[in-house]
Amino acid sequence: MSDRTDDPAHLVGERPDLRADCGRCAGLCCVAPAFTASADFAMDKPAGQPCRNLLADFRCSIHDSLRERGFAGCAVFDCFGAGQQVTQVTFGGRDWRESPEIATSMFTVFAVMRQLRELLWHLTEARTLLPACPLSDELDRARERTERLTGADPDELAAFDATAYRQEIGPLLTRVSEVVRAEVRDSAPDRKGADLIEANLQGADLRGTGLRGAYLLGADLRGANLCKADLLGADLRVADLRGAFLAESIFLTQPQLDAANGDAATTIPSSLTRPRHWSASVTPAGSATARRRRRRR
Structure with a gap:
């Protein structure tokens, strides 16, 4: 294994990178998904339509009072850094307002990227849980493969079946879970x-x-x-x-x-x-x- 993946402490240090950096995003979570009026959202919003609370600079006008204003669903959302990855890397700093021709592709890619970034969070944690065991190499390969996927171009990402990929990686995380849980209980x-x-x-x-x-x-x-x-x-x-x-x-x-x-x-x-x-x-x-x-x- 490489020095980079041999050091679980290094991986712990990387996990903050899997958090949202809204200042480097184009408000994708406020536009791409649909909202349905409920206990989580105070209104209906079709997919691809900007939320009424989204400002011109992509900030949320009620960010500090989301729960009080009926947007608890927004308060609990975390893109695991997918927003800035899509905005700054996949689309090279462009956004859907200045370049409306990329809007549909950008929103589709955001949904795929979020799943990949969440999976990276779990794979990174799994590697820190098992710093040296027979599963370590397999975890490294899965994590490196997932990282490569997040760097793919827009067309590749839009066509990628992220749900199937999560199902493919799932058994590996299950095996990690079984090993860790056995540390406190034999069965x-x-x-x-x-x-x-x-x-x-x-x-x-x-x-x-x-x-x-x-x-x-x-x-x-x-x-x-x-x-x-x-x-x-x-x-x-x-x-x-x-x-x-x-x-x-x-x-x-x-x-x-x-x-x-x-x-x-x-x-x-x-x-x-x-x-x-x-x-x-x-x-x-x-x-x-x-x-x-x-x-x-």
């Missing part, structure tokens, strides 16, 4: 895709549990121990994470945290940011369940 439970909507999991011992794609909408996870739990694709919308231990969970992303509720006692991975809407104090429920969780560790 870690797998609740992949489980319906846990509004489930009472307060104080639950979920160490090493496979929760990939699980439906945890509104679930009570106060004080739950999610050490090494696989949360890839888990739906955490309005889940109560007060006092929960998430610092060592795996494949958790910023949008998942942003969609949930937590407090000062909730621990999160160092690669992620504590959501602004979370309570800055420790709630009584979160504090008590967090103490019980720590006693079990």
Whole structure:
């Protein structure tokens, strides 16, 4: 293996590059996708039409009050750096306003690029989780291949089947998950895709549990121990994470945290940011369940 991929610490340092840099984007997330009036969006917006809140300089006019103005869906969106990649690299700094002839292609490519960049986030994390094991070389190859794909030209990206590619890489991430989860439990439970909507999991011992794609909408996870739990694709919308231990969970992303509720006692991975809407104090429920969780560790 090369020196670059032999150093997991180097990969950790690269992960900030997989975050959105809105100042280098052309407001793609405010134009390309469609919005449907709901609890997440205060209006309908067809795909390819600019949001009414998008300014001429591609900034959002209500960025600091999205939730209060009915745009929670925007507040939890993360393109993993796809916006600046498409704007600055794929299209060489051009934008859909000054060059309307590229608009359709740009919006199509943005949707593909977001999937590739999110996959890069997970592959990078997987490599840091397993710095030296039989899967390391395979992870390096998958990551390098994905990076190359993000540098393809607009026509190649527009024709690329990103969904099929994610399904191709999925089994590799599953194998990583199995190895990591076995570190805390010899036979870690797998609740992949489980319906846990509004489930009472307060104080639950979920160490090493496979929760990939699980439906945890509104679930009570106060004080739950999610050490090494696989949360890839888990739906955490309005889940109560007060006092929960998430610092060592795996494949958790910023949008998942942003969609949930937590407090000062909730621990999160160092690669992620504590959501602004979370309570800055420790709630009584979160504090008590967090103490019980720590006693079990």
